[in-house]
Amino acid sequence: MLLDLLFPNRCLHCNTIISKDELVCHVCFPQIKFSHFNFYEENPLKQRCKLLFPVKNAYAVMEFQEEALSQKIIHQLKYRSQEKVGKIMAEWTLERIYLSEKPDVLITVPLHPKKLKKRGYNQLHVFADTLSKNWEIPHHKEALKRNSYQKAQAQKDKSHRAETKYDFSLTEEISGKHVLLIDDVFTTGNTISAIAWEILKNPRNEVSVLVMAFDS
Structure with missing residues (x-):
């Protein structure tokens, strides 16, 4: 070519x-600094999540390091329109996680419609779709909507990341489900926590977390 x-x-x-x-x-x-976490056991990401909301399991593929390969990979996915990164990240995930107990549904963190229009795609969808196909777990792309527009966490300095407020709502009823919530980078945990509590409003639900990178 x-x-x-x-x-x-x-x-x-x-x-x-x-x-x-x-x-x-x-x-x-x-x-590339892969995390080597165990999805079903205690690990630093799960410990961070437990401080914010009840979490069943948690896993990060990489440890996020500024100016390192992990940051370059995430930036290729989010800001360079390199959707193939999502597929490759999913393949790395599949090599590292064996699901002995499958969640019922995969849910990805949504973009605000304004940001989705500007970017043209949700960077998480190829990643989650690849996992969905291999794990045979449905991916509900539209189960959540983001109601407020916020500047990207990666574009803020660390001192201002914790100030961000998030407003999410479910677009469908979720009851009695173990939800695997998927995001690209776990920084403060504000995004994941806001969504988790929305899902956990129904006490019959459980939430696990999968992120591409964990900013420890």
């Missing part, structure tokens, strides 16, 4: 030419 010759895919870290289906070269891949 002419475009592949003119604009070859390059490693996010060292700029080496790589296959179009890859993000980083085999030399740089070990520099």
